[in-house]
Amino acid sequence: MQQKPLLGFSLALLATATLGSLPIAAQQALKAVDAPTLVWARFAVAAGAVLVLLAAAKKLPGPSEFSWRTAGLILLGVAGISGNFLLVAEGLHYVSPTVTQILWQLAPFGMILVGLWVFKEQFGRWQKIGLLCLPVGLVMFFNDKFGELSDMGSYALGVALCAFGSLVWVCYGVAQKLLSEKFNAQQILLLIYFSCALVLAPAAEPEQIARIDDVFLIGCFVYCCLNTLIGYGAYGESLNHWDASKISVVTTMIPIFTMLFSHLGHAVAPQVFAAPDMNFLSYLGALVVVGSAVSAAAGDKLFSRKSG
Template sequence: MQLQLRGSKSTLASLLLIAPFFLWGTAMVAMKGVIPHTTPLFMAGVRLIPAGVLILIAAAIMGRPQPQGWLAWTWIMIFALVDGTLFQGFLAEGLVRTDAGLGSVMIDSQPLAVALLSLWLFKEHIGIWGWLGLGLGVAGISLIGLPEEWIFNLLDSGVKITTDNWQELFNSGEWLMLLAALSMAVGTVMIRYVCRYADPVTATGWHIILGGLPLWGISAVVEGQQWQNLVLSDWFALSYATIFGSAIAYGLFFYFASSGSLTSLSSLTFLTPIFALLFGHLLLSEVLTPIQWVGVFLTLISIYLINQRDNLGSQKTTQQSPILETSATNQRKSVTLAVRDSEPKV
């Protein structure tokens, strides 16, 4: 009975770890379906502010403490700007110009940036598998995000990039998704500093609210017809993205990020584009080009290598250990024989 309980707890823990990435992937598809009937910044604010209120209500029920002191609120404000306003703003604007599945792959390249930030801030070891993953990640992101004309020019006659190419890149959704990925990576690392002064759950709720308010403010100035064309199914999709894709997903993710290993948690991030690509194909009939599929494949491999580098390195060490043990045994035998030979004969 005890083993069954332990097994059920382990299964529940695994499901909770996977849940944020499943919810983010499916929420990406839900948001993409709503975009034709609303505006991106308004949609981003709807996804954030109500979700933050729900998290704070849950934190109050659980008895979580509220932030205290100017240091706590300063870190929360910076956290809100980076992981709330910038991340969701770039994400929403990028979704207008790219597919949900492709956008999710671009977003979930953020472990590449997390690895570099961890190396710089926490002196985390990357190793040969990590550097190999980074190289594959750069190649994969280039195939996904760069205009195909650039790639063909590079393969055919070297680099030949025009002003129109640069304008195409900076106006593309893939470029905005990369900026969103960088914002999310900085926010993932930043939660460790935020939790030195504030509870992770309440900090998550407040940073979502404070990060969403500027999005609604900008939307009120530069956007129009934000909700007039929304139908009932759109409100259901927004509710799903808000409750499940933000409140629950953010709450679980930053709770695990504040109390566990960032590397272990980030190793599950490659599941998000798989969910998004699957549901984007089933619900929105999205199709990627062959070059982009190659980029997706390389990106997923790179994310796996980066976040599993310690396990891959330990396997190599384990495979080498019998050889080392045999060598050590032979050395001990040689020393024993030498000592015996040096003993005086009677």
């Protein structure tokens, strides 16, 4: 397929902005529904939409493609992505959206380490640099929160939930990588989303959704449900038009967008959206964390091309 860099960049930027705004909307939606209900609704909506798209394209996975190994990988993926969604949603009760996105950068590094041990992948120079810079950036980011972290109170709980949620996501990443040997990306999403919706259904309380009577909170809830489709849909389509390494650079900017949207929201409606509680060193630390993620995700490919 002929590359269309501008279109690919635009789609990657849309995915990044969409996913960057998600925790801000989710924090508001969680005022009306609990975390299991919100996460269940997101999976149910996403599964329904992907089902319709695959059915229309006549690309639904057939029964002959399933095996016990496939079932095990689906369960692994369900544990990873549902655990990630739930833990981060619960963490939003205690920490800011920016904190959740900074800690999300633990996920790609977790995948790199799993790739070394499980898939015997190579550990490039720029990945090593990124891994070394990550803890430095995190220390800088949390420089004024050491007291709250050492108190082991609500803030520490929120950080722990989001950090563990990011690491749990690695289970989904592994499952997706192995399932891709038999299914395409949309089929994998259908299997995972549908299974997650089934698993979470007993914990969800749909009546909470019916009781939402605030238009703003309804809008936030609907946006959260559509966010997965828009974000991952744009990301998937961008891969058809641009290099994956360059797309990775754009998508690692998600925390930057979260900070920008947080400031914008506070400027427009300070009574609703809190400004990020960060000092100068925290902002600098956020940039170091993002830079380390860029280095790990695409450094070897980008810089080796330039030097070649």
